[in-house]
Amino acid sequence: MADKLIIAGTIKEALQARCPDAVFLAGGTEINRLNSSVAAGTLISLKKIGKLHGIRKDGDKVWIGACTTFQEAVESPDVPVWFREACRLMASRTKRNMATVGGNTAILRDDSYLVPALLAARAIVVYTEKSGKNEECCVCRYLDMRKAGKLGDALILRIGIDPDRKVLLKRYANTAMSHSVMNLAYGFDPDGKGISIGAALKNTGLFKLRSAEELIAADPEVSEETIMEWARKFEAKIPTDMFGSEEYKRYLLGTTIVKFIADARKEVLA
Protein backbone atom coordinates (compact mmCIF):
# COMPACT_ATOMS: atom_id res chain seq x y z
CA MET A 1 0.00 0.00 0.00
CA ALA A 2 1.20 3.49 -0.80
CA ASP A 3 2.49 5.53 2.13
CA LYS A 4 2.79 8.83 0.32
CA LEU A 5 0.27 10.89 -1.61
CA ILE A 6 1.20 13.86 -3.73
CA ILE A 7 -1.66 16.01 -5.01
CA ALA A 8 -0.32 17.61 -8.15
CA GLY A 9 -1.71 20.97 -9.20
CA THR A 10 -0.12 21.04 -12.64
CA ILE A 11 1.13 18.58 -15.23
CA LYS A 12 4.68 19.77 -14.53
CA GLU A 13 4.31 19.00 -10.82
CA ALA A 14 2.94 15.55 -11.60
CA LEU A 15 5.85 14.77 -13.91
CA GLN A 16 8.43 16.09 -11.47
CA ALA A 17 6.98 13.95 -8.68
CA ARG A 18 7.40 10.81 -10.76
CA CYS A 19 9.88 8.39 -9.19
CA PRO A 20 10.43 4.63 -9.57
CA ASP A 21 7.87 3.61 -6.93
CA ALA A 22 5.26 6.21 -7.91
CA VAL A 23 2.14 5.84 -10.01
CA PHE A 24 -0.35 8.36 -11.28
CA LEU A 25 -3.72 8.24 -9.54
CA ALA A 26 -6.70 9.43 -11.56
CA GLY A 27 -10.20 8.33 -10.48
CA GLY A 28 -9.02 5.67 -8.07
CA THR A 29 -11.43 2.88 -9.06
CA GLU A 30 -8.51 0.52 -9.61
CA ILE A 31 -5.70 1.83 -7.41
CA ASN A 32 -7.82 2.59 -4.33
CA ARG A 33 -9.71 -0.69 -4.31
CA LEU A 34 -8.97 -3.63 -2.07
CA ASN A 35 -6.43 -6.02 -3.65
CA SER A 36 -5.61 -3.59 -6.41
CA SER A 37 -3.45 -4.85 -9.22
CA VAL A 38 -1.29 -1.75 -8.84
CA ALA A 39 1.36 -1.64 -6.12
CA ALA A 40 3.16 1.64 -5.47
CA GLY A 41 4.85 3.50 -2.64
CA THR A 42 3.76 6.91 -3.84
CA LEU A 43 0.53 8.04 -5.45
CA ILE A 44 0.42 11.18 -7.55
CA SER A 45 -3.16 12.38 -7.61
CA LEU A 46 -4.14 14.08 -10.87
CA LYS A 47 -7.63 15.23 -9.87
CA LYS A 48 -6.69 18.87 -9.34
CA ILE A 49 -5.00 19.35 -12.71
CA GLY A 50 -7.49 21.42 -14.66
CA LYS A 51 -5.81 20.78 -18.01
CA LEU A 52 -6.62 17.08 -17.77
CA HIS A 53 -10.35 17.71 -17.56
CA GLY A 54 -12.93 18.60 -20.16
CA ILE A 55 -14.17 17.61 -23.59
CA ARG A 56 -13.70 19.83 -26.62
CA LYS A 57 -14.20 19.67 -30.37
CA ASP A 58 -11.22 20.76 -32.44
CA GLY A 59 -11.22 20.30 -36.20
CA ASP A 60 -12.10 16.72 -37.10
CA LYS A 61 -11.49 15.35 -33.62
CA VAL A 62 -13.20 15.30 -30.27
CA TRP A 63 -10.59 15.57 -27.52
CA ILE A 64 -11.40 14.01 -24.17
CA GLY A 65 -9.23 15.06 -21.23
CA ALA A 66 -7.58 12.17 -19.41
CA CYS A 67 -9.31 12.97 -16.12
CA THR A 68 -12.76 13.21 -17.69
CA THR A 69 -14.96 10.78 -15.82
CA PHE A 70 -17.03 8.13 -17.57
CA GLN A 71 -20.19 9.85 -16.37
CA GLU A 72 -19.07 13.21 -17.77
CA ALA A 73 -18.49 11.50 -21.12
CA VAL A 74 -21.89 9.78 -20.95
CA GLU A 75 -23.56 13.16 -20.40
CA SER A 76 -21.60 15.06 -23.05
CA PRO A 77 -23.41 15.84 -26.31
CA ASP A 78 -20.02 16.25 -28.04
CA VAL A 79 -19.03 12.63 -27.53
CA PRO A 80 -20.11 10.07 -30.16
CA VAL A 81 -22.80 7.59 -29.17
CA TRP A 82 -20.46 4.58 -29.31
CA PHE A 83 -18.06 6.20 -26.84
CA ARG A 84 -20.91 6.90 -24.45
CA GLU A 85 -22.01 3.28 -24.82
CA ALA A 86 -18.48 2.10 -24.03
CA CYS A 87 -18.52 4.20 -20.86
CA ARG A 88 -21.91 2.80 -19.95
CA LEU A 89 -20.44 -0.70 -20.02
CA MET A 90 -19.36 0.24 -16.52
CA ALA A 91 -22.86 -0.28 -15.18
CA SER A 92 -22.43 1.44 -11.83
CA ARG A 93 -23.13 5.14 -12.04
CA THR A 94 -21.37 5.72 -8.73
CA LYS A 95 -18.25 4.17 -10.26
CA ARG A 96 -18.71 6.08 -13.49
CA ASN A 97 -18.58 9.26 -11.40
CA MET A 98 -15.00 8.30 -10.47
CA ALA A 99 -13.50 6.22 -13.29
CA THR A 100 -11.59 8.31 -15.81
CA VAL A 101 -10.98 7.91 -19.51
CA GLY A 102 -7.21 8.26 -19.11
CA GLY A 103 -7.06 5.94 -16.13
CA ASN A 104 -9.00 3.17 -17.84
CA THR A 105 -6.77 3.49 -20.90
CA ALA A 106 -3.51 3.57 -18.96
CA ILE A 107 -4.30 0.68 -16.65
CA LEU A 108 -4.66 -1.72 -19.63
CA ARG A 109 -6.82 -4.25 -17.79
CA ASP A 110 -7.71 -7.37 -19.68
CA ASP A 111 -11.37 -6.58 -19.03
CA SER A 112 -10.98 -2.95 -20.05
CA TYR A 113 -14.15 -1.03 -20.74
CA LEU A 114 -12.63 1.47 -23.14
CA VAL A 115 -9.52 0.11 -24.81
CA PRO A 116 -11.29 -2.21 -27.30
CA ALA A 117 -13.52 0.67 -28.39
CA LEU A 118 -10.56 3.03 -28.68
CA LEU A 119 -8.65 0.46 -30.75
CA ALA A 120 -11.64 0.04 -33.04
CA ALA A 121 -12.01 3.81 -33.30
CA ARG A 122 -8.31 4.30 -34.10
CA ALA A 123 -8.23 6.85 -31.33
CA ILE A 124 -5.22 9.04 -30.68
CA VAL A 125 -3.43 9.17 -27.33
CA VAL A 126 -1.61 12.36 -26.42
CA TYR A 127 0.88 11.78 -23.62
CA THR A 128 3.90 13.37 -22.07
CA GLU A 129 6.96 11.97 -20.40
CA LYS A 130 9.35 13.52 -17.91
CA SER A 131 10.85 15.75 -20.60
CA GLY A 132 7.51 17.55 -20.71
CA LYS A 133 7.27 17.26 -24.48
CA ASN A 134 3.87 16.19 -25.77
CA GLU A 135 3.82 13.11 -27.98
CA GLU A 136 0.93 11.48 -29.76
CA CYS A 137 0.27 8.08 -31.26
CA CYS A 138 -2.67 5.84 -32.05
CA VAL A 139 -4.03 3.68 -29.23
CA CYS A 140 -2.76 0.62 -31.07
CA ARG A 141 0.82 1.92 -30.99
CA TYR A 142 0.37 2.97 -27.35
CA LEU A 143 -0.74 -0.56 -26.52
CA ASP A 144 2.21 -2.10 -28.38
CA MET A 145 4.68 0.18 -26.64
CA ARG A 146 3.21 -0.54 -23.21
CA LYS A 147 3.32 -4.28 -23.92
CA ALA A 148 6.98 -3.83 -24.82
CA GLY A 149 7.60 -2.22 -21.43
CA LYS A 150 7.93 1.29 -22.80
CA LEU A 151 5.99 4.41 -21.79
CA GLY A 152 5.61 3.24 -18.19
CA ASP A 153 6.35 6.80 -17.04
CA ALA A 154 4.09 8.50 -19.55
CA LEU A 155 1.16 10.58 -18.42
CA ILE A 156 -1.84 10.48 -20.74
CA LEU A 157 -3.10 14.02 -21.34
CA ARG A 158 -6.06 13.43 -23.63
CA ILE A 159 -7.66 11.03 -26.07
CA GLY A 160 -8.70 12.10 -29.55
CA ILE A 161 -11.52 10.41 -31.40
CA ASP A 162 -13.00 10.86 -34.84
CA PRO A 163 -16.74 11.50 -34.36
CA ASP A 164 -17.57 10.20 -37.84
CA ARG A 165 -16.11 6.78 -37.28
CA LYS A 166 -18.58 3.99 -36.52
CA VAL A 167 -17.93 1.57 -33.70
CA LEU A 168 -19.97 -1.48 -32.70
CA LEU A 169 -19.56 -2.91 -29.21
CA LYS A 170 -20.25 -6.23 -27.55
CA ARG A 171 -19.53 -7.15 -23.96
CA TYR A 172 -19.92 -10.58 -22.37
CA ALA A 173 -20.20 -10.78 -18.58
CA ASN A 174 -22.22 -12.63 -15.98
CA THR A 175 -24.10 -9.48 -15.03
CA ALA A 176 -24.00 -5.81 -15.96
CA MET A 177 -22.01 -5.18 -12.78
CA SER A 178 -19.50 -8.02 -13.33
CA HIS A 179 -16.17 -7.59 -15.00
CA SER A 180 -16.36 -8.70 -18.58
CA VAL A 181 -15.15 -12.05 -19.88
CA MET A 182 -14.88 -10.62 -23.34
CA ASN A 183 -15.26 -7.07 -24.55
CA LEU A 184 -15.12 -6.59 -28.32
CA ALA A 185 -15.36 -3.56 -30.59
CA TYR A 186 -15.55 -3.27 -34.36
CA GLY A 187 -14.76 0.04 -36.00
CA PHE A 188 -15.20 1.20 -39.58
CA ASP A 189 -15.42 4.34 -41.67
CA PRO A 190 -18.84 5.52 -42.93
CA ASP A 191 -18.10 3.81 -46.29
CA GLY A 192 -17.53 0.48 -44.54
CA LYS A 193 -13.78 0.48 -45.06
CA GLY A 194 -10.92 0.96 -42.61
CA ILE A 195 -11.97 -1.91 -40.36
CA SER A 196 -10.33 -2.14 -36.97
CA ILE A 197 -11.19 -4.66 -34.25
CA GLY A 198 -10.27 -4.34 -30.57
CA ALA A 199 -10.62 -7.06 -27.96
CA ALA A 200 -10.25 -7.38 -24.20
CA LEU A 201 -10.17 -11.04 -23.26
CA LYS A 202 -10.20 -11.79 -19.54
CA ASN A 203 -7.11 -13.67 -18.36
CA THR A 204 -5.67 -13.35 -21.86
CA GLY A 205 -5.03 -9.69 -22.64
CA LEU A 206 -5.81 -6.74 -24.86
CA PHE A 207 -5.53 -7.15 -28.60
CA LYS A 208 -5.94 -5.42 -31.90
CA LEU A 209 -7.16 -8.31 -34.04
CA ARG A 210 -5.01 -7.54 -37.05
CA SER A 211 -5.26 -10.98 -38.65
CA ALA A 212 -9.06 -10.83 -38.59
CA GLU A 213 -9.01 -7.29 -39.99
CA GLU A 214 -6.78 -8.46 -42.87
CA LEU A 215 -9.16 -11.33 -43.66
CA ILE A 216 -12.14 -8.97 -43.86
CA ALA A 217 -10.21 -6.33 -45.82
CA ALA A 218 -9.09 -8.95 -48.36
CA ASP A 219 -12.60 -10.25 -48.83
CA PRO A 220 -15.47 -8.03 -47.66
CA GLU A 221 -17.82 -10.97 -48.32
CA VAL A 222 -15.78 -13.26 -46.08
CA SER A 223 -17.77 -16.31 -45.00
CA GLU A 224 -18.85 -17.22 -41.50
CA GLU A 225 -16.82 -20.45 -41.76
CA THR A 226 -13.64 -18.51 -42.50
CA ILE A 227 -14.10 -16.24 -39.48
CA MET A 228 -14.94 -19.16 -37.20
CA GLU A 229 -11.85 -20.97 -38.45
CA TRP A 230 -9.80 -17.82 -37.77
CA ALA A 231 -11.18 -17.67 -34.20
CA ARG A 232 -10.28 -21.32 -33.58
CA LYS A 233 -6.71 -20.59 -34.68
CA PHE A 234 -6.33 -17.08 -33.21
CA GLU A 235 -2.76 -17.00 -31.91
CA ALA A 236 -3.49 -15.83 -28.32
CA LYS A 237 -3.25 -18.32 -25.49
CA ILE A 238 -6.83 -18.38 -24.23
CA PRO A 239 -7.22 -20.36 -21.00
CA THR A 240 -10.07 -22.57 -19.87
CA ASP A 241 -11.07 -21.04 -16.56
CA MET A 242 -14.07 -20.18 -14.40
CA PHE A 243 -15.39 -17.91 -17.15
CA GLY A 244 -15.63 -20.70 -19.71
CA SER A 245 -13.71 -23.16 -21.80
CA GLU A 246 -11.18 -22.08 -24.39
CA GLU A 247 -13.38 -23.53 -27.13
CA TYR A 248 -16.41 -21.60 -25.93
CA LYS A 249 -14.50 -18.32 -25.77
CA ARG A 250 -13.13 -18.84 -29.28
CA TYR A 251 -16.66 -19.63 -30.46
CA LEU A 252 -17.92 -16.37 -28.90
CA LEU A 253 -15.07 -14.44 -30.47
CA GLY A 254 -15.86 -15.84 -33.92
CA THR A 255 -19.63 -15.48 -33.79
CA THR A 256 -19.38 -11.92 -32.46
CA ILE A 257 -17.13 -10.85 -35.32
CA VAL A 258 -19.50 -12.51 -37.81
CA LYS A 259 -22.35 -10.54 -36.26
CA PHE A 260 -20.30 -7.34 -36.34
CA ILE A 261 -19.62 -7.79 -40.06
CA ALA A 262 -23.32 -8.28 -40.78
CA ASP A 263 -24.35 -5.32 -38.60
CA ALA A 264 -21.70 -3.06 -40.17
CA ARG A 265 -22.94 -3.97 -43.65
CA LYS A 266 -26.49 -3.06 -42.65
CA GLU A 267 -25.32 0.23 -41.19
CA VAL A 268 -23.35 1.17 -44.32
CA LEU A 269 -26.33 0.30 -46.55
CA ALA A 270 -28.65 2.31 -44.35
Place this chain on the structure above:
Amino acid sequence: MKDQYRLVEFNLNGKDVSCMVDCRASLTDMLRNDYRLTSVKKGCEVGECGACNVLIDGECFNSCIYLAVWARGKKIRTLESLLGPNGELSDIQQAFVDETAVQCGFCTPGFVMTAVEILESGKVYTDDELRKLLSGHLCRCTGYENILRAVKKTMYKRNGLEWKEDN
Protein backbone atom coordinates in the same frame (compact mmCIF):
# COMPACT_ATOMS: atom_id res chain seq x y z
CA MET B 1 6.42 10.29 6.60
CA LYS B 2 5.87 13.96 7.46
CA ASP B 3 3.27 14.26 4.70
CA GLN B 4 1.34 11.20 5.74
CA TYR B 5 -1.30 13.15 7.66
CA ARG B 6 -3.26 16.01 6.13
CA LEU B 7 -5.80 18.44 7.43
CA VAL B 8 -8.99 18.14 5.43
CA GLU B 9 -11.63 20.83 5.69
CA PHE B 10 -15.01 20.10 4.23
CA ASN B 11 -18.73 20.41 4.78
CA LEU B 12 -20.32 17.35 6.33
CA ASN B 13 -24.08 17.12 6.44
CA GLY B 14 -24.35 20.90 6.47
CA LYS B 15 -21.63 21.64 9.02
CA ASP B 16 -18.12 22.86 8.24
CA VAL B 17 -15.67 20.43 9.77
CA SER B 18 -11.97 19.67 9.63
CA CYS B 19 -10.12 16.48 10.32
CA MET B 20 -6.51 15.30 10.32
CA VAL B 21 -6.45 12.14 8.22
CA ASP B 22 -3.94 9.64 6.96
CA CYS B 23 -3.49 10.43 3.27
CA ARG B 24 -4.11 6.75 2.54
CA ALA B 25 -7.48 6.63 4.32
CA SER B 26 -10.65 6.19 2.37
CA LEU B 27 -13.59 8.52 2.82
CA THR B 28 -15.53 5.56 4.25
CA ASP B 29 -12.94 5.14 6.99
CA MET B 30 -12.90 8.83 7.84
CA LEU B 31 -16.70 9.08 8.00
CA ARG B 32 -17.07 5.93 10.08
CA ASN B 33 -14.07 6.24 12.38
CA ASP B 34 -13.75 9.98 12.88
CA TYR B 35 -17.39 11.03 12.64
CA ARG B 36 -19.17 7.80 13.68
CA LEU B 37 -21.40 8.02 10.62
CA THR B 38 -22.10 4.31 10.52
CA SER B 39 -24.74 4.55 7.84
CA VAL B 40 -21.74 4.49 5.50
CA LYS B 41 -21.31 0.74 5.21
CA LYS B 42 -18.07 -0.98 4.46
CA GLY B 43 -19.01 -3.69 1.99
CA CYS B 44 -16.85 -4.87 -0.86
CA GLU B 45 -14.17 -2.14 -0.68
CA VAL B 46 -13.71 -2.41 -4.43
CA GLY B 47 -16.41 0.02 -5.51
CA GLU B 48 -18.88 -2.60 -6.68
CA CYS B 49 -21.60 -2.95 -4.03
CA GLY B 50 -22.53 0.70 -3.41
CA ALA B 51 -23.10 0.21 0.34
CA CYS B 52 -20.65 3.03 1.11
CA ASN B 53 -22.34 5.47 -1.26
CA VAL B 54 -22.41 9.12 -0.17
CA LEU B 55 -23.22 12.33 -2.00
CA ILE B 56 -20.25 14.52 -2.85
CA ASP B 57 -21.31 17.91 -4.16
CA GLY B 58 -24.67 16.35 -4.98
CA GLU B 59 -23.41 13.33 -6.91
CA CYS B 60 -23.16 9.76 -5.68
CA PHE B 61 -19.74 8.21 -5.13
CA ASN B 62 -18.40 4.99 -3.68
CA SER B 63 -16.63 6.39 -0.63
CA CYS B 64 -14.58 3.20 -0.15
CA ILE B 65 -12.43 4.03 -3.17
CA TYR B 66 -12.50 7.80 -2.69
CA LEU B 67 -9.55 9.15 -0.75
CA ALA B 68 -10.50 11.12 2.35
CA VAL B 69 -8.08 13.91 1.38
CA TRP B 70 -9.97 14.40 -1.87
CA ALA B 71 -12.93 15.59 0.24
CA ARG B 72 -11.21 18.93 0.87
CA GLY B 73 -13.62 21.76 0.08
CA LYS B 74 -16.44 19.39 -0.84
CA LYS B 75 -19.96 19.06 0.47
CA ILE B 76 -20.47 15.53 1.77
CA ARG B 77 -23.88 14.14 2.63
CA THR B 78 -24.63 10.85 4.31
CA LEU B 79 -27.90 9.19 5.26
CA GLU B 80 -27.76 10.89 8.67
CA SER B 81 -28.44 14.23 6.98
CA LEU B 82 -31.88 13.11 5.91
CA LEU B 83 -33.34 12.77 9.39
CA GLY B 84 -35.54 15.51 10.81
CA PRO B 85 -34.61 17.38 14.03
CA ASN B 86 -36.32 14.77 16.19
CA GLY B 87 -35.06 11.81 14.20
CA GLU B 88 -38.05 11.71 11.84
CA LEU B 89 -37.54 9.70 8.69
CA SER B 90 -37.51 11.50 5.37
CA ASP B 91 -40.06 10.60 2.71
CA ILE B 92 -37.68 8.32 0.83
CA GLN B 93 -36.66 6.47 4.00
CA GLN B 94 -40.34 6.05 4.93
CA ALA B 95 -41.05 4.75 1.44
CA PHE B 96 -38.37 2.09 1.89
CA VAL B 97 -40.14 1.03 5.11
CA ASP B 98 -43.61 1.14 3.56
CA GLU B 99 -42.59 -0.85 0.49
CA THR B 100 -40.58 -3.41 2.49
CA ALA B 101 -37.55 -2.40 0.53
CA VAL B 102 -35.39 -3.31 3.51
CA GLN B 103 -34.50 -6.76 4.72
CA CYS B 104 -31.04 -7.04 6.25
CA GLY B 105 -30.60 -3.30 5.67
CA PHE B 106 -26.92 -3.32 4.79
CA CYS B 107 -27.36 -1.92 1.30
CA THR B 108 -30.14 0.49 2.29
CA PRO B 109 -28.19 3.67 3.17
CA GLY B 110 -26.34 3.49 -0.15
CA PHE B 111 -29.55 2.97 -2.11
CA VAL B 112 -31.28 5.78 -0.25
CA MET B 113 -28.49 8.25 -1.00
CA THR B 114 -28.59 7.42 -4.70
CA ALA B 115 -32.36 7.81 -4.51
CA VAL B 116 -31.84 11.25 -2.96
CA GLU B 117 -29.75 12.31 -5.95
CA ILE B 118 -32.40 10.96 -8.32
CA LEU B 119 -35.23 12.69 -6.47
CA GLU B 120 -33.41 16.00 -6.12
CA SER B 121 -32.94 16.15 -9.89
CA GLY B 122 -36.69 16.84 -10.03
CA LYS B 123 -37.03 14.67 -13.12
CA VAL B 124 -39.51 11.87 -13.72
CA TYR B 125 -37.73 8.75 -14.91
CA THR B 126 -39.06 5.60 -16.54
CA ASP B 127 -38.62 2.22 -14.84
CA ASP B 128 -35.78 1.40 -17.18
CA GLU B 129 -34.01 4.66 -16.44
CA LEU B 130 -34.49 4.17 -12.71
CA ARG B 131 -33.01 0.68 -12.89
CA LYS B 132 -29.96 2.07 -14.66
CA LEU B 133 -29.63 4.92 -12.18
CA LEU B 134 -29.78 2.45 -9.29
CA SER B 135 -27.46 -0.03 -10.91
CA GLY B 136 -24.43 0.88 -8.79
CA HIS B 137 -25.86 -1.05 -5.85
CA LEU B 138 -26.09 -4.69 -4.93
CA CYS B 139 -28.84 -6.06 -2.70
CA ARG B 140 -28.71 -9.76 -1.83
CA CYS B 141 -32.09 -9.88 -0.05
CA THR B 142 -34.91 -8.02 -1.70
CA GLY B 143 -34.66 -8.73 -5.40
CA TYR B 144 -34.71 -4.99 -6.11
CA GLU B 145 -38.40 -4.67 -7.07
CA ASN B 146 -39.48 -3.17 -3.74
CA ILE B 147 -36.55 -0.78 -3.80
CA LEU B 148 -37.54 0.35 -7.27
CA ARG B 149 -41.14 0.83 -6.09
CA ALA B 150 -40.03 2.87 -3.08
CA VAL B 151 -37.99 5.23 -5.24
CA LYS B 152 -40.65 5.44 -7.90
CA LYS B 153 -43.44 6.11 -5.40
CA THR B 154 -41.47 8.94 -3.80
CA MET B 155 -40.57 10.34 -7.23
CA TYR B 156 -44.27 10.41 -8.15
CA LYS B 157 -45.20 12.03 -4.86
CA ARG B 158 -42.57 14.74 -5.06
CA ASN B 159 -43.53 15.56 -8.63
CA GLY B 160 -47.22 15.77 -7.78
CA LEU B 161 -48.14 12.76 -9.88
CA GLU B 162 -50.89 10.36 -8.95
CA TRP B 163 -49.62 7.06 -7.66
CA LYS B 164 -51.58 3.96 -8.58
CA GLU B 165 -50.72 0.48 -7.38
CA ASP B 166 -50.27 -0.72 -10.96
CA ASN B 167 -47.83 2.08 -11.82
